Amino acid sequence: MSTIRTVDQHRDGEELPILPPSVAALIPLDHYADGTTSARVTEPRSAPAPAPLRLPHIATVPEDRFFHRDVLLADGDDRTSLVREAHVPDWEPDPRSATSRQPGEPVFRPGRVIRSVTPVAVGTAVTVLTLAIAAAGLGLMVADVARSAANTSQATQDLDRRVVALEQVLGDRRLQGDEQYDELRAALTAQAERTTGIQEQLAANPPASEAEVTALQQGLQSVEAVANRAATQSALQAEAATLRQEVNRLAVQLGTLQATVNRLGAAAPPPAPTPTAVTTRVEAPTALPSPGAAPRGPRVGSGTNDDD
Amino acid sequence: MMTNMPGSYPCCVLMGEAALKTIDHVVRAVYDETGTEWGGLLWGRVFAHPQGGSVPVVVAATDGICEATRVSCNILPASWEAGRETLSALGITGLEVVGDFHSHPRMRVFLSAHADVPAYWSFGHIPHWLSMVVDPWHGDYGIFARRGEQELYRAPSSLASEEVLRILDLPVPARLSPRIPSAYLASAIHPSRGGNHDDPYHAHSIR
Numbered sequence: 001m002s003t004i005r006t007v008d009q010h011r012d013g014e015e016l017p018i019l020p021p022s023v024a025a026l027i028p029l030d031h032y033a034d035g036t037t038s039a040r041v042t043e044p045r046s047a048p049a050p051a052p053l054r055l056p057h058i059a060t061v062p063e064d065r066f067f068h069r070d071v072l073l074a075d076g077d078d079r080t081s082l083v084r085e086a087h088v089p090d091w092e093p094d095p096r097s098a099t100s101r102q103p104g105e106p107v108f109r110p111g112r113v114i115r116s117v118t119p120v121a122v123g124t125a126v127t128v129l130t131l132a133i134a135a136a137g138l139g140l141m142v143a144d145v146a147r148s149a150a151n152t153s154q155a156t157q158d159l160d161r162r163v164v165a166l167e168q169v170l171g172d173r174r175l176q177g178d179e180q181y182d183e184l185r186a187a188l189t190a191q192a193e194r195t196t197g198i199q200e201q202l203a204a205n206p207p208a209s210e211a212e213v214t215a216l217q218q219g220l221q222s223v224e225a226v227a228n229r230a231a232t233q234s235a236l237q238a239e240a241a242t243l244r245q246e247v248n249r250l251a252v253q254l255g256t257l258q259a260t261v262n263r264l265g266a267a268a269p270p271p272a273p274t275p276t277a278v279t280t281r282v283e284a285p286t287a288l289p290s291p292g293a294a295p296r297g298p299r300v301g302s303g304t305n306d307d308d
Numbered sequence: 309m310m311t312n313m314p315g316s317y318p319c320c321v322l323m324g325e326a327a328l329k330t331i332d333h334v335v336r337a338v339y340d341e342t343g344t345e346w347g348g349l350l351w352g353r354v355f356a357h358p359q360g361g362s363v364p365v366v367v368a369a370t371d372g373i374c375e376a377t378r379v380s381c382n383i384l385p386a387s388w389e390a391g392r393e394t395l396s397a398l399g400i401t402g403l404e405v406v407g408d409f410h411s412h413p414r415m416r417v418f419l420s421a422h423a424d425v426p427a428y429w430s431f432g433h434i435p436h437w438l439s440m441v442v443d444p445w446h447g448d449y450g451i452f453a454r455r456g457e458q459e460l461y462r463a464p465s466s467l468a469s470e471e472v473l474r475i476l477d478l479p480v481p482a483r484l485s486p487r488i489p490s491a492y493l494a495s496a497i498h499p500s501r502g503g504n505h506d507d508p509y510h511a512h513s514i515r
Contacts, residue, residue: 016316016356023475024358027320027466190418194379197415197443201378205343215377225422 316354316435318453319361322468326481327352327369332444334371335411337487345381347410348372349391351403353478354436362436364406364453365468367478370394371488372408380423381410390488400479407438407451417441417450419460428452428460438463 198216327350338346352366370391375382388405395403412418419425419439431437432454440451453463470480 016354016362019355019357019363020475021358023472024363026472027322027357027363190416193416193418194412194420197412198379200414201343212377215379218379 316356316362317455318364318436318438318463319357319359319455320464320466321364321366321438321451321453322466322472323366323451324352324368324468324470324473324478324481326484327366328449328467330369330371330484331409331440331442333484334369334487335413335442336444338376339411339413342376343413344376344378345374345411345413346372346376347374347381347383347408349383349387349405350407350409350438350440351391351395351400352406353403353476354406355476364436364438365473365476365478366406366438367403367473368395368398368400368481368485369409370485372410373488374410378413379415383408383410394485394488398481398483398485400481402479406436407440407453409440409442412441412443414445415443416446417443417448419452425460 331348334348335346338344348369348371350366351368351370352364355363355365357363370387371394372383372387373390374384374387391405395401410424419428419441424439424441428437428439435454438451438453440449442449449465450462451465452460455461455463473480
């Protein structure tokens with residue numbers, strides 16, 4: 001549905017007449033305090049239990065074939081998806097409306113918008129890259145252990161912190177994924193209902209023209225778009241699981257390395273006194289070596305001039 | 309709930325039976341005739357609730373001039389003037405457009421992300437604007453409104469009796485708004501086809 005507004009509908013700033021108390025007191029808003037409707041979001045947790053309807057004039061509907069009060073009041077949990085769907089920011093300002101927002105002007109509250117998949121994918125790729133860097137650094141560490149058990153101990157601690165950081169990143173990714181999953185599932189539910197409706201229409205009254213078929217196809221495109229987003233979400237979750245396995249594998253490798261360090265440390269003679277002016281320490285590389293480049297050994301830096 | 313409703317966003321909606329029955333009749337008639345969605349306008353007045361928020365009261369609904377398919381419905385600008393003429397012919401004055409309605413035949417009630425939500429936000433400057441979606445075949449009627457600067461929700465809705473409308477000093481329709489004849493619709497969308505502009509309401513009267 002789309003509509004084109006006319007110019008006489010602007011009412012910003014207009015003072016509204018106050019609803020007479022005799023009517024305001026009868027509006028059964030308490031009916032929505034039971035947490036079963038979309039109004040729950042604005043209700044405090046301690047909202048009172050639903051009160052009996054007190055407005056016979058509003059609440060009572062003649063028993064005819066048209067409507068029943070519950071029909072209009074019906075606003076069950078399954079409709080919360082509608083509220084969620086309303087946040088999908090895929091609209092464009094209507095150029096015919098003088099008060100439409102300008103292109104580029106933010107419309108939806110940040111954080112309420114279904115986030116684009118791309119930044120998540122990029123973030124995931126960065127995480128994978130970081131893991132690879134950590135793994136490469138770990139490989140270098142194995143060679144370093146034989147030469148300097150004491151320095152490797154420091155490196156393993158660094159790696160330990162890195163794994164913890166990766167765990168944190170992974171947790172954040174998963175939280176983000178959960179939010180997207182909920183939103184997409186709600187949207188998918190709504191679109192599935194629409195699909196069912198379209199199917200019923202097709203069964204009851206097949207399209208008679210190419211234009212009708214085209215219109216139906218356009219209606220189904222929105223369903224397909226949601227399904228695609230849901231599929232992407234699934235892919236992201238699978239990727240997150242893979243990342244988790246990689247972190248676990250790295251943790252195991254780290255434990256093995258730590259055991260080696262301990263063993264070497266027990267067998268090696270006491271280390272010579274370390275010069276105070278210049279110390280040698282080992283760092284994980286901060287970037288992957290370029291193809292064909294010579295392997296990077298331990299980096300040497302000054303203990304007092306740490307600018308490398 | 310109402311105390312948390314900011315500004316003049318609707319905390320609930322009241323709807324007269326005549327409006328609801330008109331909507332039901334119009335969308336059923338169009339679907340029986342053409343198998344498409346259909347829409348129109350909601351007319352009424354907006355009140356401020358003493359505890360916060362606004363209360364749009366829908367008194368009447370008028371048939372729209374629409375371009376519709378089985379899964380879409382464009383309510384054209386001519387609907388405003390046609391609706392005003394319809395109410396005038398019924399002797400109803402003093403109402404304003406408070407929202408629109410359209411049907412989702414056998415598709416349940418929701419605002420579609422690709423069409424309905426953008427259409428709603430084209431009226432985003434009107435705090436109390438309502439968008440009603442109906443699917444009488446599933447007994448589903450929903451009214452959507454803003455409850456925040458950029459947030460929509462399905463507003464609590466109740467039927468208002470004639471007595472309530474009188475307390476609010478609102479007109480009580482003596483009969484339902486009629487369907488706009490098909491010939492008039494065709495001429496409104498495609499003026500070259502001609503149509504009966506003199507008496508667009510003589511036919512399809514409900515009562």
